[in-house]
Amino acid sequence: MSKKILFVTDEMTLGGVSRVLNNLLQELGANTSHEIDVLVLHKHGEMLKDIPANIRVIEGSPFFKVIDQPLNQVIKSKNLRLILNKLYLLFLMKTGSIGKKIQAERKKMKLDSYDVEIAFKEGFCTIFVAYGNSRKKINWVHLDYKKQNFSANHMPLMKKVLQLIDENVAVSRVAAKSYQEVFGLKEEVKVIHNVIQEKMIKEKSKQEVPQEYVKLFKGDALTFISVGRLVEQKGYDRLINIHRRLMSEGFDHQIMIIGSGEDEAALRQAIEEFGCQETFKLIGFKENPFAYFKLADCFLLPSRYEGLPTVVFESFICKTPVIATEVAGIEEQLKGDQYGLVTENNEEKFYEAMKNVLVNPSLLTAMRQNLENYHYKNSVIIDQFNQLVEGTYGK
Known part of the structure; x- marks a missing residue:
């Protein structure tokens, strides 16, 4: 009725x-x-x-x-x-x-x-x-x-x-x-x-990304992406620490963050202090973030808390594997390691998960293959x- x-x-x-x-x-x-x-x-x-x-x-x-x-x-x-x-x-x-x-x-x-x-x-x-x-x-x-x-x-x-x-x-x-x-x-x-608007996401993921951003994703190093508001909840401050640590240990990689928010100035200052401006990029709000997913090897969700991180479903639809902290709803999305990895909700465990895929990139290849059959109803x-x-x- x-x-x-x-x-x-x-x-x-x-x-x-x-x-x-x-x-x-x-x-x-x-x-x-x-x-x-x-x-x-x-x-x-x-x-x-x-x-x-x-x-x-x-x-x-x-x-x-x-x-x-x-x-x-x-x-x-x-x-x-x-x-x-x-x-x-x-x-x-x-x-x-x-x-x-x-x-x-x-x-x-x-x-x-x-x-x-x-x-x-x-x-x-x-x-x-x-x-x-x-x-x-x-x-x-x-x-x-x-x-x-x-x-x-x-x-x-x-x-x-x-x-x-x-x-x-x-x-x-x-x-x-x-x-x-x-x-x-x-x-x-x-x-x-x-x-989740699966059809819309698939269509938008096929759109072209400006060349200035495509260049950021090129190279042999693994590229990670995240989309979210630049606020404490999303955990980007600890992601900067993890990035710096992995780079200092010789694990070459890039991280791109799409989004804006009240903590942007503080995050940019931390990036500058650590001297990782070339490998950790805040690229701002994008009307169509899905087109960027296909350029990355893996999506990162370092959040301190969530209710149900919709962006994880969206990443799956774009065939991009995920590393995520153990927040509410994640167990209803990531069962086993079929589509990604779930870590305890702290900086050390997230570091270990990222290091794991950097050492074993074939893990991401297998996850991508599994995602070929992923659908959201x-x-x-x-x-x-x-x-x-x-x-x-x-x-």
Whole structure:
């Protein structure tokens, strides 16, 4: 049965959750009859343009313009109005008064009542949905909350809010179990993996890469690639340390990182201090990262924590093997060493895994051969989503 559905997110900047949302919207638009709107509380970000044209995008009221910005970042802006707005928001969160403010802002926005309202990014979006008037309220979890609890400063509020949520869903089994235990939820957190646009990724992977970048990948040395935001979570700081160590031991190789983020200046400084500018490259945000995958021998995921690293699936579709830290969801992607290697989540073990493939490059050759038969199925995920909104999933 067709439903009127609202997805709620805080922003649409380049990142995993925004891409996951757009992938799901594409698949739902093609395979369901649901009427779907997306509310972006602070309407900005590179991924806005990738929301399907048939999806109505709603902008949050001005009150929510600071929702995705840390207090220190707002203070640096020296914009008094934004600073006061952020402090007011934090005061409402701390005192538990945020519910009434959300209800008032929803009235200003003349937000409709929906059959289903989904907080697609857990945290403030969960609070926003909880204080709405939609018939069914769903909270979507993308992180392992035992590794990183973004609600740590507002636990009483979040526990109260979660009582107003009808269903909690996580992107991996580990993320689901962690969320349930951290918040003491009685009901089981359901698991629905991320949608991946396999056909689109294959088509984009065939596109040409500018020659200036092709040259970076040439040579006899193995080339590793990674794609992600330049933030502490992604572990690129420890990857620089590993690279320096391997190079000093005579293991010639190159590492290319696609992405941008708040830690870019610090990472560039570390690269310069270690003198590895020629072999460790930050090549910035790329509209189509998939075209670069085929130039590399292996994809690296040195993350400190994840919920379900979608980029690993994307790498497999591009026939590129992976070395990944043991984060939530990885065991649901890498079983054995068929497509890649999983390491304990520390710098030493990741170093050992990279050294292993540098000493034995035939390992990567075998993984590439295995990936020739790799396919990702979205049909199961869409069936689970439809069951979720109908209230039959898991029953």
